[in-house]
Every structure is written in structure tokens, then in C-alpha cells.
Amino acid sequence: MDELILFVIAAFTFGYIGIPLFRKQKATTMFDGSDIDLTDLESRKENILEIIKDIEFDYKMGKLSAKDYQEMNQKYRTEATLLIQSIEEMKDSQKPDRLEEEILRFRKSLTQKSCPQCGNPVLPADRYCAHCGAGIDNSGGKE
Numbered sequence: 001m002d003e004l005i006l007f008v009i010a011a012f013t014f015g016y017i018g019i020p021l022f023r024k025q026k027a028t029t030m031f032d033g034s035d036i037d038l039t040d041l042e043s044r045k046e047n048i049l050e051i052i053k054d055i056e057f058d059y060k061m062g063k064l065s066a067k068d069y070q071e072m073n074q075k076y077r078t079e080a081t082l083l084i085q086s087i088e089e090m091k092d093s094q095k096p097d098r099l100e101e102e103i104l105r106f107r108k109s110l111t112q113k114s115c116p117q118c119g120n121p122v123l124p125a126d127r128y129c130a131h132c133g134a135g136i137d138n139s140g141g142k143e
């Protein structure tokens with residue numbers, strides 16, 4: 001009789017822990033995908049933080065051994081750290097001032113003049129080509 005009860009408890013415990021673990025694993029192994037955007041990363045980070053919370057809860061409830069808890073905790077924390085880093089990097093590259101810089105650089109490359117004589121690039125303020133010395137007309141250069 002006792003054995004049956006133990007078996008039921010074991011099956012229940014195993015099933016209870018096993019299913020969420022499977023779900024969690026599936027959620028995090030998708031991280032290697034190439035088409036990742038910021039919202040994707042944010043939701044994955046939320047997901048992993050949720051898992052870390054779950055693991056802590058399970059551990060406190062005695063459903064996880066200390067060893068399992070530490071292993072999993074470590075694993076998900078590393079993953080969360082990586083995700084947070086990626087998010088920061090992605091956010092950083094989307095900063096408006098970076099964008100402005102890019103636009104400015106692009107505009108500069110458009111307005112950059114070249115010497116009518118030799119074709120070498122010259123600064124907009126230059127009156128003579130530094131390469132061949134030809135005179136450059138700056139009167140019509142401004143918009």
C-alpha cells in the first residue's frame with residue numbers, strides 16, 4: 001500500500017516538475033535564431049526572469065534539489081545576462097544621437113565635392129585642390 005502511494009507521489013512530482021522544465025527548455029533554445037529583434041529579446045528576457053523566479057520557488061518548496069537548483073539558476077542567469085547585454089547593445093545602436101550621426105555622415109558624403117580637374121575629394125571650404133592645385137568654384141556649393 002505504501003509503495004503505491006509513493007509511486008503516485010513520485011509520478012505526480014515528476015510530472016509536475018517535468019512539464020514546466022520541458023516548456024522552459026523549449027523557450028530558451030530558440031535564442032540562436034538569426035531574426036531577432038528588440039521586442040523578441042525583451043520577451044525572452046521576461047520569460048527567463050520568470051523561469052528564474054519559478055526555479056527559486058520550486059527550490060523553496062522542496063521540489064528541486066540544491067544541486068539542480070544551483071545548476072539551473074546558474075544556467076538561466078547566464079542566459080539572462082547575455083540577453084540583457086544584447087538588448088543593451090541593440091538599444092544603444094538605436095539611440096537617436098547615433099542615428100543623427102549616421103545621417104550627418106551620409107549628408108557629408110553627399111555634399112562632399114571633388115576636384116573638377118583630377119577627381120580627388122576636396123573639403124567644401126577648399127578653394128584649391130590639395131592634390132593638383134586646380135581652382136575650385138565654391139560659390140554655388142551652398143544650398
Ligand SMILES: [Zn+2]
Nearest residue numbers: 115118129132
Ligand atoms: Zn585636383
